[in-house]
Amino acid sequence: MLSNYHTHTPRCNHAEGAERDYAEEALAAGLEILGFSDHTPQFFPGDYYSFFRMRPEQLDDYVAAVLAVREAYRGRLEVPLGLETEYYPALFPRLLEALRARPIDYLILGQHALGNELDDVYSGTPTDDAATLHRYVDQVCEAMRTGLFSCFAHPDILPFGGDEALWQAEMRRLCETARACQVPLEINLLGLAEGRCYPNEAFWRIAGAAGCTAVLGCDAHRPAQLRVPALEARARAMAARCGVPVQQTLALKPIL
Numbered sequence: 001m002l003s004n005y006h007t008h009t010p011r012c013n014h015a016e017g018a019e020r021d022y023a024e025e026a027l028a029a030g031l032e033i034l035g036f037s038d039h040t041p042q043f044f045p046g047d048y049y050s051f052f053r054m055r056p057e058q059l060d061d062y063v064a065a066v067l068a069v070r071e072a073y074r075g076r077l078e079v080p081l082g083l084e085t086e087y088y089p090a091l092f093p094r095l096l097e098a099l100r101a102r103p104i105d106y107l108i109l110g111q112h113a114l115g116n117e118l119d120d121v122y123s124g125t126p127t128d129d130a131a132t133l134h135r136y137v138d139q140v141c142e143a144m145r146t147g148l149f150s151c152f153a154h155p156d157i158l159p160f161g162g163d164e165a166l167w168q169a170e171m172r173r174l175c176e177t178a179r180a181c182q183v184p185l186e187i188n189l190l191g192l193a194e195g196r197c198y199p200n201e202a203f204w205r206i207a208g209a210a211g212c213t214a215v216l217g218c219d220a221h222r223p224a225q226l227r228v229p230a231l232e233a234r235a236r237a238m239a240a241r242c243g244v245p246v247q248q249t250l251a252l253k254p255i256l
């Protein structure tokens, strides 16, 4: 791998390691680009607390920390500043307002919950409910059509146990939208390492048939997860079996 754009920091409450530790590990792994994309803050109403992301008041510290690493490693490592972001329709305008006021280079779509999170379910909850599957696909397609997301992390996060033909049709709809919006889909190496329901090879066969492209994402929650040659080889073999080309780098879409 020459690049990884999916890297967390301890601000999300479930990652560990200083930004510089990630940078050192990235250099040792031979990466040329290390993008940070910690779980974005969301501006929830009231006192709802989302435990797996930084709070809004931590955003400036995150920006400063990543820019400091960029300076310290200039000439050795490119360090774009990103965020892994859900598309929550009711909260998105307020989020964009905050992000546009800061030098954020890119957004990764990571749809961890449906609806606006506080009133809905985790996307990785196993379900056989057709309406839930349909809502997930509607929501991520709407997200991709904003033109603001540079890639889509673990698009295959939703474990569907219902009608197989329906699942295939919905995944085809997702993949065709990704292709039309030129959003690369991420093969998530953390999911592969931990034997999660993603990456799901059946999904990637649909992605290949739809003409999608992929990017490999470490989804690093600790520095050692940036140096994973065996996982990379498995992911590339799967992509090849499914006919999905893997991009080495991302074209970063500005947050206009």
Ligand SMILES: [Zn+2]
Binding pocket: 008, 012, 014, 039, 221
């Ligand atoms: Zn995470």
Ligand SMILES: [Zn+2]
Binding pocket: 006, 008, 084, 110, 153, 219
């Ligand atoms: Zn992540």
